[in-house]
Amino acid sequence: MKALLQKLLMLVPTVLGITIVAFGLIRLVPGDPIEVMMGERRLDPEAHAALVKQLGLDQPLPVQYLDYLGKLLQGDLGRSMVSKAPVSEEFAALFPATIELAFMALFLAVVMGLLLGMAAALKRGTLLDQGVMGLATVGYSMPVFWWGLLLIMTFSVNLGWTPVSGRVAIEYEVQRVTGFMLIDAAMHPEPGAWWSAVRHLLLPGIVLGTASMAVVARMTRSSMLEVLREDYIRTARAKGLPMTRIVGVHALRNALIPVLTVIGLQMGGLLAGAVLTETIFSWPGIGKWMIDAIARRDYPVVQAGILMTALTFIAVNLLVDLLNGIVNPRLRAGGH
Amino acid sequence: MNSPFQEFWQGFKANRGAFIALLVFAALVLAAVFAPWLAPYDPIQQHRAHLLAPPVWMDGGSWQFVFGTDELGRDLLSRLLHGGRASLGLGLAAVVLSLVPGVLLGLLAAFYARSLGPVVMRVMDILLALPSLLLAICVITVLGPGLVNTVLAIAIGALPGFVRLTRAAALTELPKEYVTASRVAGAGTLRLMLVTVLPNCMAPLIVNASLGFSSAILAAAGLGFLGLGVQAPLPEWGTMLSSARDYIQRASWVVTLPGLTILTAVLSINLMGDGLRDALDPKLKRVH
Amino acid sequence: MALLQIDNLRVRFGAFPAVDGVDLHVNAGEVLGIVGESGSGKSVSMMGLMGLIGAPGVVTADRCEFLGHELLKLSERERRRVVGRDVAMVFQDALTALNPSYTVGFQIEEVLKLHLGLKGRAARERAVALLEQVEIPDAARRLQAYPHELSGGMNQRVMIAMAIACGPKLLIADEPTTALDVTIQAQIVDLLLRLQREQGMALIMITHDLALVAGLAQRVAVMYAGQVVETGPVPALFDAPQHPYTQALLAALPEHNQGARRLQALPGIVPGAHDRPAGCLLSPRCPKVQPRCHAERPALVQGVRCFFPS
Numbered sequence: 020m021k022a023l024l025q026k027l028l029m030l031v032p033t034v035l036g037i038t039i040v041a042f043g044l045i046r047l048v049p050g051d052p053i054e055v056m057m058g059e060r061r062l063d064p065e066a067h068a069a070l071v072k073q074l075g076l077d078q079p080l081p082v083q084y085l086d087y088l089g090k091l092l093q094g095d096l097g098r099s100m101v102s103k104a105p106v107s108e109e110f111a112a113l114f115p116a117t118i119e120l121a122f123m124a125l126f127l128a129v130v131m132g133l134l135l136g137m138a139a140a141l142k143r144g145t146l147l148d149q150g151v152m153g154l155a156t157v158g159y160s161m162p163v164f165w166w167g168l169l170l171i172m173t174f175s176v177n178l179g180w181t182p183v184s185g186r187v188a189i190e191y192e193v194q195r196v197t198g199f200m201l202i203d204a205a206m207h208p209e210p211g212a213w214w215s216a217v218r219h220l221l222l223p224g225i226v227l228g229t230a231s232m233a234v235v236a237r238m239t240r241s242s243m244l245e246v247l248r249e250d251y252i253r254t255a256r257a258k259g260l261p262m263t264r265i266v267g268v269h270a271l272r273n274a275l276i277p278v279l280t281v282i283g284l285q286m287g288g289l290l291a292g293a294v295l296t297e298t299i300f301s302w303p304g305i306g307k308w309m310i311d312a313i314a315r316r317d318y319p320v321v322q323a324g325i326l327m328t329a330l331t332f333i334a335v336n337l338l339v340d341l342l343n344g345i346v347n348p349r350l351r352a353g354g355h
Numbered sequence: 356m357n358s359p360f361q362e363f364w365q366g367f368k369a370n371r372g373a374f375i376a377l378l379v380f381a382a383l384v385l386a387a388v389f390a391p392w393l394a395p396y397d398p399i400q401q402h403r404a405h406l407l408a409p410p411v412w413m414d415g416g417s418w419q420f421v422f423g424t425d426e427l428g429r430d431l432l433s434r435l436l437h438g439g440r441a442s443l444g445l446g447l448a449a450v451v452l453s454l455v456p457g458v459l460l461g462l463l464a465a466f467y468a469r470s471l472g473p474v475v476m477r478v479m480d481i482l483l484a485l486p487s488l489l490l491a492i493c494v495i496t497v498l499g500p501g502l503v504n505t506v507l508a509i510a511i512g513a514l515p516g517f518v519r520l521t522r523a524a525a526l527t528e529l530p531k532e533y534v535t536a537s538r539v540a541g542a543g544t545l546r547l548m549l550v551t552v553l554p555n556c557m558a559p560l561i562v563n564a565s566l567g568f569s570s571a572i573l574a575a576a577g578l579g580f581l582g583l584g585v586q587a588p589l590p591e592w593g594t595m596l597s598s599a600r601d602y603i604q605r606a607s608w609v610v611t612l613p614g615l616t617i618l619t620a621v622l623s624i625n626l627m628g629d630g631l632r633d634a635l636d637p638k639l640k641r642v643h
Numbered sequence: 644m645a646l647l648q649i650d651n652l653r654v655r656f657g658a659f660p661a662v663d664g665v666d667l668h669v670n671a672g673e674v675l676g677i678v679g680e681s682g683s684g685k686s687v688s689m690m691g692l693m694g695l696i697g698a699p700g701v702v703t704a705d706r707c708e709f710l711g712h713e714l715l716k717l718s719e720r721e722r723r724r725v726v727g728r729d730v731a732m733v734f735q736d737a738l739t740a741l742n743p744s745y746t747v748g749f750q751i752e753e754v755l756k757l758h759l760g761l762k763g764r765a766a767r768e769r770a771v772a773l774l775e776q777v778e779i780p781d782a783a784r785r786l787q788a789y790p791h792e793l794s795g796g797m798n799q800r801v802m803i804a805m806a807i808a809c810g811p812k813l814l815i816a817d818e819p820t821t822a823l824d825v826t827i828q829a830q831i832v833d834l835l836l837r838l839q840r841e842q843g844m845a846l847i848m849i850t851h852d853l854a855l856v857a858g859l860a861q862r863v864a865v866m867y868a869g870q871v872v873e874t875g876p877v878p879a880l881f882d883a884p885q886h887p888y889t890q891a892l893l894a895a896l897p898e899h900n901q902g903a904r905r906l907q908a909l910p911g912i913v914p915g916a917h918d919r920p921a922g923c924l925l926s927p928r929c930p931k932v933q934p935r936c937h938a939e940r941p942a943l944v945q946g947v948r949c950f951f952p953s
Contacts, residue, residue, distance in 0.1 A: 036481035040493070047497045156629070160622040162573055164580045165596060165614030172603045172610065250739040256695055257734075258754050258805065259727025272744040291488035295577055299600065310581055313496055321496055329484040348789045349743055 026340060030333060037333075041326040042087050045318045046080075096326075097319035101312075106323045110305065114327070115198030116186065117304030120296065121289045123224030128231035128289075129282060135232075136239025136278075141266065143244065151236060158233030163292045167226040167299040174222060181222045184301035188215040227296045231285040238281045239274065246274040276347050283339030287332055366634035373630020376623040383620055387439030394433035395421075399588040402428040407606045423608045426598065429588075431608070435616055438590035443620065445506055445585070446572035452510035454517055454564055461521025462548045465529060476522070479515040487512030488574055495583045505584040509574045513567050520563055524556035558635045565628035569621045576617050592617045646671045646845050647692075647730075647813060650706035654684070654691040656699055659916040662688040663869035663924075666943050669813065674839060674846045676856030676877070678892070679866035682913050685849045688866075689815050693732055694722050710812060728758040731806035735818040737798035741790040747801050748786030751808060758809045773804040777834060796827035800834065807838055814839070815847045820855070832859060853892060857881055865889045868914050868924040872948045885952035887929050923950070 071077050078086070090097070096106035139151040175183045186200045187193055191212035196203050204216035246252065247270055255265045294306035301307070305324055312320035368374050386393060396402075402424060409416040410423035410431070422431035464472040482490060487509075494508035528534060529552065537551045576593025578584030585591035595613040602609045645668035654662035662684040669675045679685045691702040692714060707714045710729055714722065734740040742750060751770045755761040761769055767786070774782035777800040790798055799819060806814055816835060820828035836859060839846045848859060856863050857877060864874040865888065873886035884890045893899060894907045911928040920926050922937040929936065931951055941950050 032477060033480045033484055036477070037484050040481065044493060044497060156625055157618070157622060160569065160618060160625050162576050162580075162593070162596075162614060162617045162621070164577060164593075165610075165617060168596070168600060168603065168610050169614065172607060176603055250734065250736065251742040253690075253695055254734060254740045254802075254805075255742070257693055257727060257732045258757070259723040259725070260753070260757060261723060269742050269745075273742070276744075287486035291486035294488065294492070295580065298581065309492070310583075313492070313583065318496075325485065325489060325493055328486070328489055332486060333484055347744070349791050 096323040124228030127228040132235025136236040140243035155233035370630040376626035380623040390436035396430040398437040434590040441591040449509040449571040453513035457517025465525030569624040652704040676860035676863040683866040684869035
């Protein structure tokens, strides 16, 4: 508990720093902020002055910042310049889609990455090992958006196995309950709805998860190989334990420790990659939302997107940190 | 007795994948450098009579446009060659621009671990709170799209990584005796940093710089694809892909060729980086 | 019939013979000391015996019999039933030899479950009893400790507890005290002796410490460059060593060099992978070398591997 609070405390300056960055974003754009936001349409001086007052831009910067911070704490992320709707509402509507995508990608990356990495380590030097590692290298060298286009070309267009866009087939009118299509579609009376949701999530998830899968596989392999050289593995063999137990119990736990850190680091890449993946698959998440906003100069949206993404990333890192403490007894307080 | 460089080169050559990658990459660089002379056409010239011409190996293709043309009739081969200048040059510039300040800041953070160090690391923590692509997008949002801004954006995104790495490596070296010996011999801080400590931190830096190069190319392509990077009609491999989605069925080569080029460049750099790592750090070599 | 009979054990790594023809035997209930310097192959031979040498090492022997089983000819499954139960090994660095991610209790109970089928409370109780047997205070609580929370001496005791958990007939201790403080060393040695007597186990003690062997073992085998060069009963071997290498080892002891400026030592170094002589392995360094020593390799005859024993 105490460790958790300490960690949270350490994060406060970083979080504040991010709010400053997000706050500063609009003001750093060269030119008059109002003209920037209005898309450089010439406003008559009265409307201009009114807007300045309304947006509080006549106040000194520190006051503006505190005002911004105050609004943040109340959950007010401003209003979209384009749709005039509160940004927080739009965000809440779109965020689950991105989370679902990122989780699918993470799930695939972790499961496949661990399996492939372990197989490569256990069959070291064989064709399987070299093949897996070769594919892994290609996997993280691949531009995500091109990989997506290739897969769409092959599986959606040429083979027709997977859909091209959207989260679920339109004929199922899935009610929005949680925002997570896999959950919402499961509540639909027809089982076909859930399968449709899975099919829609599959390709984007694979595309987004490939690079991470490759990194996890490589890391798992090298970590496993290192662990298998350790003295305690020799002791386990001297005890007469079968190989399955030696690998699955003794080696795995220790091999996973550095892999866990790597998985945590992958989240950042996944959030970034989501931006690209959503654009290709027209996936209605915050990535696409932010890119569209940049094109339309909808700065409050961009600002909010950056802020929330950074906060998510920090939260995930904190989680990984905590998990590390649980999995690795040497990190727990009270060592000798 | 071989010089350190010769030993390194032997080790590097032994890794066949890395060596082939080096050759391929060298070919790409030469192609990019000599693009104006190698390219059959001007990359932004539109040949209205030959929109979406297939490449020579497909039906309807001809040697006139070896790799075919895009939706505006621009020769793909010329665009890929010239695009190499943008993509590769961009990547290189971004890495250099993040490496040099990154190393300096990292060294400063290590040497002044009590005063400047924590400040620098805090700022880096904030920058690291955003995935590097999003950080680059932020910078582009403020500065606007374009070639130069893309370099800056990617460099800023990569900076914290190098700062952290250099600082960690320097902190490991600082307590060692050879540093104390230099200090006692009268070396000033600047000399200590650059001549004494830095050379011994080079191994992880070199490896990460090569990875940074490939990430920079991917990031530049990504930004180009999103329309935030190099702007059309300037050729850049990622930008070339941004309108390609509409032509998956009709003109697949518009999709496959630029992406394949990116993959080849990035893959060869990554393989070289692997080879570098194996050749520079014998301890890691054992595991493979 | 000896408990353990080894004839011509060889362990090869590629072209390098780490163990180059070892012959020894251990009788039930006796203590055998194996002494030699680093690189003599003493640890590797025992690990080869236990099946702990993996690729690229190759283990062969004319005979490697334990309790009537031909160890090297057993299937993997059959070997696992013997190893850890009837013959067990204790290693040098206890901290690295224990899995850092699991409690000490977990690692002990694992052996009990595997070989004796004990589970749950029965396993736990037996584990506590074992810890008490190796003189660990507050045994019940210590079960929950992780290796990094215990001292070197305690970890070594845990390893011993794990090894004797199933009542092995033979315990092999590979330099069990080398990594410990001198005061703890004596305790561990006493513990091993006590357990050996109580359980009627045979004990093979691998060490480079001659004094230790002299006080502990009934028989000793001296190893050099992968071979047993002399073997015999203690103290007879130490009183009247016959092989030049054993003589040199004893001559180099501080006790035999009182008042001298330098310890007596053989010139040269142990042959490595590339400079193994065709004849006797000690011939480049032996003070009593004769022409025949360079040409042929002596066999182990009446406990001495030398053409010209003293």
